[in-house]
Amino acid sequence: MAERTLSGVGVTPLSGVGTVVWYRPDADLADPPAAEDVDATTELARFDDARTEAEAELKTERARTAERVGEEEAAVFDAHVQFLNDPQITDGVTDAIEDGLPAEHAVEQTFSGFVEQFENMGGRMGERADDLRDIRDRLLRLLSDGERVDLSSLPKGSVVLAERLTPSDTAQLDPTRVAGFVTVTGGRTSHAAIFARSLALPAVVGVGEGLQSVDDGTEVVVDGEGDRLVVEPDEETKTAAAAEADVHVRSGDVETADGVGIEVAANVGTLADLESAVDRGADGIGLFRTEFLFLDRESPPDEDEQYEAYVEALESFYHDRVVVRTLDVGGDKPVPYLDLPDEENPFLGERGIRRSLGPDSALFETQIRALLRAAGSADGTRLSVMLPLVATLDELFDARETFVSVSDDLESEGVAHEMPEFGIMIETPAAAFMADKFAPHVDFFSIGTNDLAQYVMAAERGNERVSDLGDYRQPAVLRAIDATVSAAEGHDCWVGMCGEMAGDPALTELLVGLGIDELSMSPVTIPQVKEAVTKTDTESAEAFAAHVLDADTKDEVVRRLADDDSPAQEN
Known part of the structure; x- marks a missing residue:
């Protein structure tokens, strides 16, 4: 097939060639049982246990991110802890459980309302929606005993495609293994973009729903400088991208021509x-x-x-x-x-x-x-x-x-x-x-x-x-x-x-x-x-x-x- 191009927002002036690995962490919950079949005491205890475990994970990830990426970027996890313990959120989940929902469904329902609220605010407050999704997904994984996708051990040469990448997701990426990432949503100031620049990863965000047409295993070029993802690139495009990736570092002072x-x-x-x-x-x-x-x-x-x-x-x-x-x-x-x-x-x-x-x-x-x-x-x-x-x-x-x-x-x-x-x-x-x-x-x-x-x-x-x-x-x-x-x-x-x-x-x-x-x-x-x-x-x-x-x-x-x-x- 001939190569095709999807446009987005390049957040680093870097290029990478690799193979698509789709990251789809969202899993639909089954319908909840009847309210009379839910033991509120048990579900509240499960929610409290999940919160405790989530807070421990966040503190570990904060320390790792501060070491790998930087203190300023790691501070996002402080906000996550604050959200995790925010009375408006915890009270919302508690009320939903007492109304007859299992802990998972109570978390999903409560966080969905706050995500929508923050998205409608736009700007920096709008970006908080991704923070809330991050916390929601963490709690749902812990409540369901689900396995976390280990983005730190992807095959070498992987290009991660996703609807969006949360701070927890992006902080896992290993620049020695990942050739770049591309997302459906996002902009230059999103957490994913900031982490990409700190990790020196080729990245294009905000490509839109057209990204969903790119299948797992497809060869692509992530062109951060050209604001594009090239799908099934020809040899000329791959050679040009590889040449751009081979950056010549000048250790001394530079002068104009x-x-x-x-x-x-x-x-x-x-x-x-x-x-x-x-x-x-x-x-x-x-x-x-x-x-x-x-x-x-x-x-x-x-x-x-x-x-x-x-x-x-x-x-x-x-x-x-x-x-x-x-x-x-x-x-x-x-x-x-x-x-x-x-x-x-x-x-x-x-x-x-x-x-x-x-x-x-x-x-x-x-x-x-x-x-x-x-x-x-x-x-x-x-x-x-x-x-x-x-x-x-x-x-x-x-x-x-x-x-x-x-x-x-x-x-x-x-x-x-x-x-x-x-x-x-x-x-x-x-x-x-x-x-x-x-x-x-x-x-x-x-x-x-x-x-x-x-x-x-x-x-x-x-x-x-x-x-x-x-x-x-x-x-x-x-x-x-x-x-x-x-x-x-x-x-x-x-x-x-x-x-x-x-x-x-x-x-x-x-x-x-x-x-x-x-x-x-x-x-x-x-x-x-x-x-x-x-x-x-x-x-x-x-x-x-x-x-x-x-x-x-x-x-x-x-x-x-x-x-x-x-x-x-x-x-």
């Missing part, structure tokens, strides 16, 4: 990520998320624990820059031992620097002490520190004053330390508008395009209903980036980017043309971005960027990005 150096660094969310960043050829760390040090514990890390973590990162990249972001909690990053407010819209509330200068000021000072000590260590000469969600000059000045005060304390105590390179993240429209005022007071800007797009476009990231509006290819977002770079000109202030946009090799020429000095991303895309840098001529890139910036709509931006025959490209 005309000799302009561009730093290509890694975003790191756990110490376990350091090895992956080194292996993929990162030129240092452009975003060291410190939240992982503060999660999944009963109390915050002390100064020495933080110091050791920062020094470990510096030792992994002793010739390169390591940019550490101070604690960024609030919004979608709760910390159990902090008194975080229950805010109606947490993304517009007390998060990032607002907490560090407010209720978390003591934690902030402890973190600064550890950072200044790390900067003063033997390998700390290239430590940089940046502040999240800065919106005003007052926040910048107050934070800088805290750094000076902590430095004075360390000096009086005779503790070795240094002031690190100091910068801010450009994530808010306010920071972009005021970048010319910030520039004289900082050493660098780091543009966080995920939040910047969300705030510029007033479109919550992760909300699939407004995902097109919140795209970083919107003209307003590109102009905010351009304004930031322009504001830094004439000052001793370099400009980096650590949002998802930085890791898209299709946009490397545009970003070089806009004047970005450093690009930081998930380690999985570093080789492709480095390759794109070497093929870019800065003069042509600048003309290309001007051409793209002149677009009035996102559709026009997309067309100009894809137009190899544009006037800018011909320069």
